[in-house]
Amino acid sequence: MPRVLISDKLSPAAIEIFKRRGIEVDFRPGLSPAELRAIIAPYDGLAVRSATKVTRELLDAAPGLKVVGRAGIGVDNVDVTSATARGVVVMNTPYGNAITTAEHAIAMIFALARQIPEASASTKAGKWEKNRFMGVELFGKTLGLIGCGNIGSIVADRAVGLHMKVVAYDPFLSEKRAVEIGVEKVELNELLERADIVTLHTPLTEQTRNILSRQNIARLKRGVRIVNCARGGLVDEQALAEALQSGHVAGAALDVFETEPATDSPLFALENVVCTPHLGAATAEAQENVALQVADQMADYLLTGA
Ligand code: MLT
Numbered sequence: 001m002p003r004v005l006i007s008d009k010l011s012p013a014a015i016e017i018f019k020r021r022g023i024e025v026d027f028r029p030g031l032s033p034a035e036l037r038a039i040i041a042p043y044d045g046l047a048v049r050s051a052t053k054v055t056r057e058l059l060d061a062a063p064g065l066k067v068v069g070r071a072g073i074g075v076d077n078v079d080v081t082s083a084t085a086r087g088v089v090v091m092n093t094p095y096g097n098a099i100t101t102a103e104h105a106i107a108m109i110f111a112l113a114r115q116i117p118e119a120s121a122s123t124k125a126g127k128w129e130k131n132r133f134m135g136v137e138l139f140g141k142t143l144g145l146i147g148c149g150n151i152g153s154i155v156a157d158r159a160v161g162l163h164m165k166v167v168a169y170d171p172f173l174s175e176k177r178a179v180e181i182g183v184e185k186v187e188l189n190e191l192l193e194r195a196d197i198v199t200l201h202t203p204l205t206e207q208t209r210n211i212l213s214r215q216n217i218a219r220l221k222r223g224v225r226i227v228n229c230a231r232g233g234l235v236d237e238q239a240l241a242e243a244l245q246s247g248h249v250a251g252a253a254l255d256v257f258e259t260e261p262a263t264d265s266p267l268f269a270l271e272n273v274v275c276t277p278h279l280g281a282a283t284a285e286a287q288e289n290v291a292l293q294v295a296d297q298m299a300d301y302l303l304t305g306a
Contacts, residue, residue: 002066002302004045007036007052010071011291014047021299037061045298047071049290050278054078059086069298071290072097072281073150074203074231091297094150096289097281102154104280105199105229108253109159111274112197112225113138115251118271139163144195146211147202147230148173148183155199156183167191170202192219197227204231214239217249225251229280232258241266244273255280 003024006014010027018025028039033053040046040062047069048054054068059082068078070092083090111117114135122129143159145152148168156166166183169191178185188211191198198220202208212226212235220226226249228235237258243249244267253274257265260278267273281287 002044003042004047004298004302005040005043006047007031008047008049008071009051010047010049010294011287013288014071014291014295017292017295018299021295021303023299023302033058040065045069045302047294047298048077050074050077052077054083056082059083059088062088067091067298067301069294071287071294073101076204076231089301091294091301093290093293093297096293097283097286098150099154100283100286101151101229101280102158102201103283104255104276105151105155105201105227106158108227108229108255108274108276109138109143109197109199109225112227112251112253112272115272117274138197140165141196142167142194144191144198145169145183146188146191146198146200146234147208148178148181149201151230152199152201153177153181153183155201156181167194188216189219192216193221195224196221197225199227200230200234202230202234204233209233210236212236212240217243220249222248223250225249225253227253229255232256232260232262237265237267241270244270 001022001024004018006027007029009029015025015027037058040058042064044064045067046065049071054077056079065088067089068083070078073092073094075090075092078090080090115133119133142165145156145166145168148156148170159166160182167186168183169186169188173185175185214236217239240252244252251272255276256278
């Protein structure tokens with residue numbers, strides 16, 4: 001009977017699936033790297049979210065490991081090169097939290113357009129500052145999508161429903177697909193020059209790192225708003241802070257940061273910045289989806305493919 005270790009907080013649905021499929025499963029979230037290395041040897045599969053770092057050292061301590069399953073999209077916490085070199089398959093769940101993450105991006109766009117977090121804090125403080133919070137409508141505005149894959153295309157769909165004009169930069173987006181989802185495919189420079197709001201939906205790769213660099217932020221329209229629910233490292237945070245202070249960027253909403261957990265940042269002190277602690281995938285529905293999907297995929301592999 002194959003054995004799987006779940007080392008992060010995964011929905012109990014995953015445990016049920018493994019058991020039902022005849023796989024022995026242990027649920028041990030919160031172990032230190034040393035503790036994990038000490039117990040990993042007998043397992044065939046390791047199921048993680050983002051807290052466990054699947055390093056070369058951990059893989060060295062796991063000679064029987066056949067599969068690492070990431071309940072979520074990004075595999076940034078897995079050393080995929082080292083895993084592949086050892087014949088360990090790395091799998092993710094690319095669809096399970098796409099709607100939830102797209103909805104978070106839309107929520108961030110609304111939060112920025114109407115300054116909801118600041119207005120809420122002010123009202124709760126008893127100030128009733130009705131004249132302070134003048135917002136902007138989304139109707140008719142141009143949304144610039146950097147990345148138009150699983151998540152970006154759902155954001156596009158919702159934005160079209162809000163009667164926004166959507167332009168997308170994504171080298172993998174075909175003209176046909178762009179037409180199907182109601183977006184205009186553009187080059188990055190055109191997007192930077194046209195967007196009223198820019199939202200990022202791309203993984204962090206050598207090509208996308210710092211895609212909103214100081215230079216590219218300077219190319220954006222004055223008064224632009226920026227949303228990042230994808231990955232820290234896509235935006236130059238220091239340059240963004242300066243552009244917010246100068247008023248070139250009117251607001252930014254960030255769910256992800258270059259260093260996480262982000263407990264200190266030049267952005268935190270700025271009034272026109274909304275921050276959440278990497279909550280993009282944090283809904284009950286998405287966590288259930290990714291847990292079910294990762295457990296089924298890992299079970300399929302361990303029972304038939306490994
Ligand atoms: C993902 O890659 O699935 C999201 O960023 C969510 C997460 O890391 O928990």
